Every structure is written in C-alpha cells, then in structure tokens.
Amino acid sequence: MLKRIKPGQARLGMFIEAIEGSWADHPFWRNQFRLDRAKDVERLKSSHATAVIIDTDKGVDVALPIAMTERSSPHPRENLSLKRALRTIEQSKPLITEMFENARIGGTIPVSHAAQAVEHIAACMQDSGKALIEVTRLKARDEYTFLHSIAVSGLVVHLARAVGLDEKMIRDLGMGGLLHDIGKMRVPLKVLNKSAPLNDVEMGQVRLHPSHGYQLLAKQGDVPRVVLDICLHHHERIDGSGYPNGLFDKQISIAVRITSICDVYDALTSARAYKKAWNPRDAARLMLEQEGQFDRRLLMQLFHSLRL
Ligand SMILES: [Fe+2]
Structure with a gap:
C-alpha cells in the first residue's frame, strides 16, 4: 500500500x-x-x-500504524474513512483492470463492470470522499491508470452532486469518469510511459486516445451517450483550443465540462515520473489562472466544495 x-x-x-x-x-x-x-x-x-x-508492500511501514496524513494520531473517524476508501479501491481494481486490459487486446469491454465500480465509488464519496481522493493521489507508475480513473470518477460524482444533477446522470457521469481515458490502451506503452518530452509523432498518437476510446465504447452498443460524449470530448476546452474537434463554449456539454475539470485537477495533484504533485490549493490557483480552459462556475464550485 x-x-x-x-x-x-x-x-x-x-x-x-x-x-x-x-x-x-x-x-x-x-x-x-x-x-x-x-x-x-x-x-x-x-x-x-x-x-x-x-x-509498504515492498518495504517496511512507518513505526506508527497510519501515516496517510501528516498527523501522527489521526481521529478514529479518519481511520474509518481511510479503510473505506482503501476497500473501495480494492473492490474496483479488478473491475477496472479487466476493462482496460480487454481494451488493450481489442476484446469486448465488460461495461457492466464500470457500473458496478461506480456504485462502490459513489457510495464511498458520500461518507469518505475526502479520503478516497487523498488516497488516489498516491499513484505509483504501474497503477496510475486505474487510480486516476477512480479519482476522476469520484471527483466527477462529487461535483455532479454539488451541482444538483439527478442520480441517473450522476451514475452516468461517474462511468464517464472511469472510462474517459480507456482509449489510452490503444496508445503504444513506450509512448505512454515515456518520461522525456514527446515528439510530434508521439504527441499525435496520444491525442488520438479520445477517438480510440469513443470507437472502442461505441461498438459495445450498451454505453450511455453521456459516457461516449465524455470519452470523445474530455480534452475539449471552452475557448476552442482543445481536441479532437476544437469545440467551443456551449458546444461542450456540462458532462464534459465537469469531467475535464476533474481530470486535470487529479493529474495536477498526483506525482508522476516527470513532475511532483501540486498541492490542491496550488492546483486550484493554476486552473483558475488558465483563462478560457475550463467552465469557471463549475471550477469554483469544485474548489468550494473541496474547501480549497
Ligand atoms: Fe485523456
């Protein structure tokens, strides 16, 4: 762990x-x-x-039992939240891993797994959301993809609830958060794992992942339209500078606006091989400074609800 x-x-x-x-x-x-x-x-x-x-699976633990937070003796309630968050990850991991592995080998994607995982995540977000988001920030390289998917799904569910969307829409959004990057399974691993800057050809390969994901999911036949929309458009930006279609402002649905904010927020607050993790407040400040990238009302709503 x-x-x-x-x-x-x-x-x-x-x-x-x-x-x-x-x-x-x-x-x-x-x-x-x-x-x-x-x-x-x-x-x-x-x-x-x-x-x-x-x-702690590869080496010894800290002397005290819990060190997820920087306090040496967390409140018992925090311990319970942490356990709940870790259990949610354990329950979701095999479901997500199987979907992503099937996408990699070109097999049928068991989309019902996403619905099951979203149930675990949505329930956890209700009472242990903060712990789930904190735990998923600690991503090792080999588990980045599935933990990022869980984190985005959890954040999306959280923001959708804060906005007051209905439960069906919240579940669909949660599924979109889980599957938004599934097209990355069709991008060569050596490109995905490269820590040096990507060249133009490699960048082009990465930028195809929304279209790959959309195609993979569309042919399953039982994927909600909202999920397809999120998968194809989560790199679109309000000012038209995104990809793959350069959609502008109102052409971008609220589902996509919510997901793109949560996607970038989680990426910024997570450590990668080539960058340190930003603390949540710095990430919030950076995103607010990026004029024209995100829906500011939703951005403020997320940061306010996360108490940043
Ligand atoms: Fe993406």
Missing part, C-alpha cells in the same frame, strides 16, 4: 516510491529505491522534500 509520510518518519527498510518536492530539495537522483543505508535515511530526514511516498 502507498502511504505519504513526512521525511522525518523515514527509516531503514522502507521502499521509496516517490519524493515530493523539487530535485533541489533532496539529494537522491532517483525516486524509486529501498532505504538500505542509515546514511541515506539521515540524508532523507534532513532534506527539504515536502513529503515521501512509501510502498
């Missing part, structure tokens, strides 16, 4: 999945390694890294 800890909690035998902060803030040239030398533990403890993400 991934946990975010303070650098001061580092100890021998931990497996470091990621170090948050700029390269200048810590002395390690690589992010993923086991802390096997006392000297490295001390270097990490005394570094200016903002946080460290450890994988």
Whole structure:
C-alpha cells in the first residue's frame, strides 16, 4: 500500500516510491529505491522534500500504524474513512483492470463492470470522499491508470452532486469518469510511459486516445451517450483550443465540462515520473489562472466544495 509520510518518519527498510518536492530539495537522483543505508535515511530526514511516498508492500511501514496524513494520531473517524476508501479501491481494481486490459487486446469491454465500480465509488464519496481522493493521489507508475480513473470518477460524482444533477446522470457521469481515458490502451506503452518530452509523432498518437476510446465504447452498443460524449470530448476546452474537434463554449456539454475539470485537477495533484504533485490549493490557483480552459462556475464550485 502507498502511504505519504513526512521525511522525518523515514527509516531503514522502507521502499521509496516517490519524493515530493523539487530535485533541489533532496539529494537522491532517483525516486524509486529501498532505504538500505542509515546514511541515506539521515540524508532523507534532513532534506527539504515536502513529503515521501512509501510502498509498504515492498518495504517496511512507518513505526506508527497510519501515516496517510501528516498527523501522527489521526481521529478514529479518519481511520474509518481511510479503510473505506482503501476497500473501495480494492473492490474496483479488478473491475477496472479487466476493462482496460480487454481494451488493450481489442476484446469486448465488460461495461457492466464500470457500473458496478461506480456504485462502490459513489457510495464511498458520500461518507469518505475526502479520503478516497487523498488516497488516489498516491499513484505509483504501474497503477496510475486505474487510480486516476477512480479519482476522476469520484471527483466527477462529487461535483455532479454539488451541482444538483439527478442520480441517473450522476451514475452516468461517474462511468464517464472511469472510462474517459480507456482509449489510452490503444496508445503504444513506450509512448505512454515515456518520461522525456514527446515528439510530434508521439504527441499525435496520444491525442488520438479520445477517438480510440469513443470507437472502442461505441461498438459495445450498451454505453450511455453521456459516457461516449465524455470519452470523445474530455480534452475539449471552452475557448476552442482543445481536441479532437476544437469545440467551443456551449458546444461542450456540462458532462464534459465537469469531467475535464476533474481530470486535470487529479493529474495536477498526483506525482508522476516527470513532475511532483501540486498541492490542491496550488492546483486550484493554476486552473483558475488558465483563462478560457475550463467552465469557471463549475471550477469554483469544485474548489468550494473541496474547501480549497
Ligand atoms: Fe485523456
């Protein structure tokens, strides 16, 4: 399991999945390694890294049982929320993984899995939403795709509820959040996993993923129209600068507007091989500064409801 800890909690035998902060803030040239030398533990403890993400399946845990938050003794209610969030991820993982793997090999996508996963996610968002969003921010490279899908689905459900959409629409939006990037399964892995900047050809391959996803889902025959809309258009932008169709303003549905905001917010607040995770407030500020990209009313509603 991934946990975010303070650098001061580092100890021998931990497996470091990621170090948050700029390269200048810590002395390690690589992010993923086991802390096997006392000297490295001390270097990490005394570094200016903002946080460290450890994988307790690959190394030892922190001395205290819970370190998902930076408080050493979380309220029992937070513990319950965290457990609920982790259970939701465990329940959803096989469902999402099978859909995405089938998309990769060109097989039939069991879309009913998405509906099942959305039930788990929507229920969790009602009482443990904050924990689910926090836990899914801790993504390792090999689990980025499915955790990003869960996070976007959860955020979309949260924002759709805040806006007051009906439950059927909320479920469809949640499904769209889960499946919005399924077309990435048709993009070559070496392009998807590349940490260096993409060249024009590779960028072109990535930019085809909305169309790939739409085609994959449309041929299933039982996918709600809202989900198809989200899949095809989640990279469209209000000012017409998005892709694949360069839709402008009112041409972009509310379902797509909600999903594109949640997609970018989760991507910004997650660590990747090539960038550190932004803290939620900085991500909110950046998105608000990007004039013409997002629906500002919905953006404000999301940030207000997340208490940023
Ligand atoms: Fe995408």
